[in-house]
Amino acid sequence: MITIEHLTKFIGIQKDPILHDVNFQFHKGEMIAIVGSSGSGKSTLLQCLSLNQKWDQGSFNVDGVDVLKLGFMGKQKIKKEWAYLEQSPEFNPKRTALKNVIIGQRGQTPWWRRLSGTVRSDDYMGAMDVIESLGLLEKAHFKMGQLSGGERQRIAISRALVHGAKVILADEPVVGLDPKSAESVLEQLRTLCKEERVTVLTVIPLDLAERYGSRIIGLSKGEIVFDVKGRRLTQREKSLI
Numbered sequence: 001m002i003t004i005e006h007l008t009k010f011i012g013i014q015k016d017p018i019l020h021d022v023n024f025q026f027h028k029g030e031m032i033a034i035v036g037s038s039g040s041g042k043s044t045l046l047q048c049l050s051l052n053q054k055w056d057q058g059s060f061n062v063d064g065v066d067v068l069k070l071g072f073m074g075k076q077k078i079k080k081e082w083a084y085l086e087q088s089p090e091f092n093p094k095r096t097a098l099k100n101v102i103i104g105q106r107g108q109t110p111w112w113r114r115l116s117g118t119v120r121s122d123d124y125m126g127a128m129d130v131i132e133s134l135g136l137l138e139k140a141h142f143k144m145g146q147l148s149g150g151e152r153q154r155i156a157i158s159r160a161l162v163h164g165a166k167v168i169l170a171d172e173p174v175v176g177l178d179p180k181s182a183e184s185v186l187e188q189l190r191t192l193c194k195e196e197r198v199t200v201l202t203v204i205p206l207d208l209a210e211r212y213g214s215r216i217i218g219l220s221k222g223e224i225v226f227d228v229k230g231r232r233l234t235q236r237e238k239s240l241i
């Protein structure tokens with residue numbers, strides 16, 4: 001069980017908080033869609049949950065552990081397990097998809113391994129299994145530049161999983177993708193939730209949120225204005241965001 005209480009976040013010298021008294025709980029395996037208009041605080045929420053942004057107020061409890069009170073190493077562990085996926089994930093374009101997955105990003109593997117590209121056989125097997133589960137086995141040896149936007153997103157998800165992600169915080173993972181690729185990315189995320197008990201919080205458009213989210217959280221001006229499970233939104237709820 002994960003509990004977020006009274007999360008409040010200010011940025012810079014702004015008087016009003018970007019996130020204000022955000023409270024919600026969730027379980028492993030949920031696929032939570034975050035919706036809201038531009039500037040409502042969706043990215044900031046995901047960044048606070050990934051600990052990429054400091055919390056100004058609030059408590060964050062994961063399976064009985066008070067995350068904000070953890071020391072440096074404890075927070076590093078949470079950062080690995082709570083992977084923030086950007087809209088345009090960064091890769092080394094000269095390396096194959098497989099190598100990008102194995103070598104990981106800064107903070108996931110030691111610098112000398114990222115530089116040398118050294119691959120161990122057990123890393124190789126584990127990465128191939130994950131890439132296959134995301135439906136990209138035949139593209140594993142392609143250079144990153146040869147992959148489509150949707151395939152790059154799925155490689156980013158594979159990379160996060162190989163490096164220990166249990167929660168995926170995907171910030172607009174389908175922006176710029178054609179409808180088929182967008183559905184494929186969301187389908188894979190949903191499968192991960194159902195079959196692997198990965199938890200996904202993702203910022204996606206409303207129509208896709210209604211189709212793929214097991215739960216939809218609406219944000220407006222940094223506050224939660226609805227939190228619904230297992231159903232489409234009412235017109236009234238839609239008017240709140």
Ligand SMILES: Nc1ncnc2c1ncn2[C@@H]1O[C@H](COP(=O)(O)OP(=O)(O)OP(=O)(O)O)[C@@H](O)[C@H]1O
Nearest residue numbers: 011012018036037038039040041042043044045203
């Ligand atoms: N570094 C920053 N400095 C100042 N203001 C910021 C900063 N980052 C975010 N903000 C402000 O915080 C508010 C919320 O931003 P955030 O990116 O979380 O919104 P969002 O809902 O993800 O928006 P979008 O859908 O446009 O990506 C916005 O008003 C934004 O201008």
